[in-house]
């Protein structure tokens with residue numbers, strides 16, 4: 001897949017990076033990424049990937065814009081209340097970069113449709129707001145063999161991890177949360193600057209993974225403390241009894 005003169009000019013500031021170059025830019029163009037959730041995290045991930053030139057993006061979100069979203073979802077404005085987030089986010093991508101093929105899906109992703117919605121993508125970024133969805137997405141990614149960037153932000157805490165086969169996201173959280181929306185930011189609250197930071201980190205992790213920058217980050221969980229303003233990384237051990245990726 002070659003790059004046109006216009007693409008070479010558009011992406012000049014990242015092609016000049018020795019870690020990216022023309023090879024990395026072509027990898028981005030060939031990439032196909034599904035983004036789950038056009039909420040706070042999605043609002044940071046979507047512009048970063050579209051700007052970087054990810055060739056194909058699918059945006060999955062069933063919600064409509066509400067006034068209480070606007071403090072952390074800058075892709076939307078006051079006049080968008082009641083409109084579908086997936087479609088508005090896709091319109092933003094089209095406006096930003098016509099070289100990106102974007103498909104909005106106004107679906108609530110769950111156990112019944114995750115494999116159908118995610119099949120055919122090279123990477124999934126999950127910025128959804130509850131454990132039930134995240135576990136269904138993780139299990140589907142495990143079954144399909146698709147690497148998963150899972151990102152979450154609530155109150156002043158953020159976490160981002162890349163999961164590739166083993167260990168998986170379920171190794172990290174276990175089975176207790178399959179039917180429990182226990183960490184919804186509607187009740188717990190979150191700052192827009194925190195979701196933007198976590199979403200930006202998730203986008204960087206995704207781009208590095210696609211391009212091949214740095215060491216493989218799979219199995220590492222990056223934790224942000226938004227009060228102390230510090231990141232730390234922990235290694236997730238594979239759970240031998242894991243329902244998704246375990247050997248049992």
Ligand SMILES: [Zn+2]
Pocket residue numbers: 166167168169170171172239242243244245246
């Ligand atoms: Zn697992």
